[in-house]
Amino acid sequence: xxxxxxxxxxxxxxxxxTVGRTRDREAFVxxxxxxxxxxxxxxxxxxxxxxxAEEATQETMLAVWRRADSxxxxxxxxxxxxxxxxxxxxxxxxxxxxxxxxxxxSAELIPDPAVPADQKIAVEERDRRVRVALEVLPREQAALxxxxxxQDLTQTAIAEKTGLPLGTVKSRFRLAFARLKRVLDGDMx
Amino acid sequence: MSRxxxxxxxxxxxxxxSLPEPHSLVVATHLSLCPACxxxxxxxxxLGGAMxxxxxxxxxxxxxxxxxxxxxxxxxxxxxxxAPTDSVLPSPLRAYVGRGIENVAWKKLGRxxxxxxLPIPNTDGYTTRLVRVAAGRDIPSHSHDxxxxxxxxxxxxxxxxxxxxxxxxxxxxxxxxxxxxxxxxGVCICLIVTEGKLRFSGPFGPLLSYFRG
Ligand SMILES: [Zn+2]
Numbered sequence: 001x002x003x004x005x006x007x008x009x010x011x012x013x014x015x016x017x018t019v020g021r022t023r024d025r026e027a028f029v030x031x032x033x034x035x036x037x038x039x040x041x042x043x044x045x046x047x048x049x050x051x052x053a054e055e056a057t058q059e060t061m062l063a064v065w066r067r068a069d070s071x072x073x074x075x076x077x078x079x080x081x082x083x084x085x086x087x088x089x090x091x092x093x094x095x096x097x098x099x100x101x102x103x104x105x106s107a108e109l110i111p112d113p114a115v116p117a118d119q120k121i122a123v124e125e126r127d128r129r130v131r132v133a134l135e136v137l138p139r140e141q142a143a144l145x146x147x148x149x150x151q152d153l154t155q156t157a158i159a160e161k162t163g164l165p166l167g168t169v170k171s172r173f174r175l176a177f178a179r180l181k182r183v184l185d186g187d188m189x
Numbered sequence: 190m191s192r193x194x195x196x197x198x199x200x201x202x203x204x205x206x207s208l209p210e211p212h213s214l215v216v217a218t219h220l221s222l223c224p225a226c227x228x229x230x231x232x233x234x235x236l237g238g239a240m241x242x243x244x245x246x247x248x249x250x251x252x253x254x255x256x257x258x259x260x261x262x263x264x265x266x267x268x269x270x271x272a273p274t275d276s277v278l279p280s281p282l283r284a285y286v287g288r289g290i291e292n293v294a295w296k297k298l299g300r301x302x303x304x305x306x307l308p309i310p311n312t313d314g315y316t317t318r319l320v321r322v323a324a325g326r327d328i329p330s331h332s333h334d335x336x337x338x339x340x341x342x343x344x345x346x347x348x349x350x351x352x353x354x355x356x357x358x359x360x361x362x363x364x365x366x367x368x369x370x371x372x373x374x375g376v377c378i379c380l381i382v383t384e385g386k387l388r389f390s391g392p393f394g395p396l397l398s399y400f401r402g
Contacts, residue, residue, distance in 0.1 A: 009242075025258070032254060037246030044247060054250055058257055066265045076231065080238030087206035087237065096311060097210040100217035100281040102227065103271055110222050110356070130235045134243075148198070149240055152207040155198050170198075177197040184232040 007034050009127060012078035013071075020068035028065055031078075036061055039086045045150045048094055056093050060086045075104070077127050126184065133183035141176035144169065191223040193357035195338065200226065204233030210309055211317040211382040214285060215338045215358065218380060221279035222356030277343050277378060285309065286319070290343075290378070293319060301326045316383045322346070325373040336360075336384040344377030346370060 007015075012034060018027040039060050043053035063085050071081055091099045102109060121129075134142065147153045147161075155173060159166040194200075195216055202208040203216040220227050272283040277290040285307050286293060295303035301323030309317050324344065338360055345354040348369035353359055371377040 025261070028261075029254070029258075032257065035241075036249055036253065036257075038241050038244045040249060041244040041247040042241055045244070054253060057249070058253070058260070061257055062260060062263075065261055076234065077238060079242045080235045083237040083241045084234055086241070091206050097213075098309075099206075100210070100214045100285070102217050102220035103280055109227070110224060126232065127235055127239065130232065130239045134236070134239060145201075145236070146240075148201050148207065149205040149237060152205075154202070154207075173198055177201065180232065180236070181229065184229075 009077050009079065009124070013073040016064070016068050016071045016078045016081070017073065019065065020071055028068075031064060032061055035064070035079075035082050039082065042083075042086055042150075043090060043094070046090065046094075046152060048090075052094060056086075056089050059093060060089045063089065074123060077123050080127070121184075129183050130180075133180045136183070137176055137179060141172055141179065144173050144176055145180075191219070191225070191356040191358070193351065193353055193359060194223065194226055195219055195358045196360050199338070199360075200229060201233055204230060204237060209312060209315060211307075211312055211315045212338055214281060214307075214309075214317065215340050215380060215382055217281035218279050218340055218342075219356060219358055221281060282342075282380060285317075295321060314384060318381055318383075320379050320381050322371040322377045322379075324371055324375050324377070326377075327368070327370040338382045340380045342378045342380060344375045345372040346377050346379075347372065 007030070012031070015027045015031050018024045019031065036057050040053045040057040043056050044050070048056065060082070064082060067085070071078070076084075088099045091097050134145075137145070144158065147158050153161065155169050156166060158164075159169045162169070195203075199208065199212060199216060203213055208216065216226075220230060272280045273289070274280060275283050275289050278286055283289070286305070293305045295305055297303050303321045305319040305321075307317040307319070309315075319342075322344075338358060339353075341353050341355050341357045341359075343355060345352060345357075346369045347353070348359065351359075352372070354372075
């Protein structure tokens with residue numbers, strides 16, 4: 001497999017928008033080259049065997065193709081959007097469960113009165129802050145987040161696996177979560 | 190506005206996709222009612238996106254792209270229409286209950302308590318139910334163990350000095366004795382997920398244990 005130069009986030013967004021608007025196959029292939037090997041890596045990390053990971057990656061990319069017209073770059077970046085599709089495909093195809101979700105944009109959602117639309121942080125800024133947060137987290141806290149996303153582990157299972165007392169796992173997790181939230185809310189310290 | 194949110198590790202497990210389906214249903218229903226947690230969730234999804242980007246790409250099968258391209262014109266599976274809205278059941282939950290709140294087949298447990306069990310396949314070890322408690326009803330106090338999540342859908346209850354109303358989530362703390370009392374202003378309806386077949390531990394758990402032995 002040919003090694004690809006990294007693609008800038010804005011470029012990925014533009015590719016998804018193009019696929020959504022014009023069903024452009026070249027743009028889709030570019031998305032495939034960036035995302036498919038990462039989605040498969042994600043599924044393998046979570047314990048899928050190679051065949052299953054390959055199939056679930058196909059299904060994820062097929063959903064990217066079919067739903068590209070509903071992608072809204074003002075709501076989420078392309079990587080976040082693809083992550084949510086891959087996550088949900090995994091739940092469906094590998095865990096064999098349904099994924100209940102609050103319907104985005106549905107009239108029944110109780111809207112947030114506190115934040116006017118023009119004061120919400122832009123997607124790019126949010127993604128940048130998430131990266132900062134991942135970098136500034138102390139290693140033992142970052143490891144917990146990794147375990148939550150890539151090992152399907154509950155706090156109890158993490159405690160068993162690491163040999164740490166459950167109380168320690170819980171307090172580290174709380175610290176990590178609070179740190180993430182602070183950074184997302186705009187406090188970069 | 191909700192004042193009591195799902196525990197942080199539960200929110201993160203939902204974002205990561207590792208939360209069991211019954212708990213995910215509690216979170217999705219809460220998200221319908223809580224803009225603050227929806228905001229948090231967009232950040233947690235973005236975290237997943239950043240981590241996906243950081244993964245080292247793995248090798249795809251040689252024919253992977255060709256097979257995919259050959260499938261692009263396959264008809265997409267029909268999308269399930271969204272569940273109709275309901276004044277009590279937000280759409281994620283409405284889809285599981287399968288009918289409106291006025292048509293739920295409640296089963297009487299006695300003392301002003303009724304339940305309806307939600308059929309969720311492949312979730313051995315969890316019980317997911319709607320519970321309806323008459324206004325002002327107090328609940329016999331028990332000690333307990335195990336995990337439980339309770340989400341208020343209508344009315345409210347007070348437990349341990351905290352008041353829980355529509356959208357609020359109460360987690361069970363195994364170390365605390367609960368003596369929850371349904372608010373006096375109307376019938377209280379909750380979605381309750383219990384771990385373990387016969388263990389009840391949250392605000393209304395003791396009551397359910399009481400009736401089940
Ligand atoms: Zn909330």
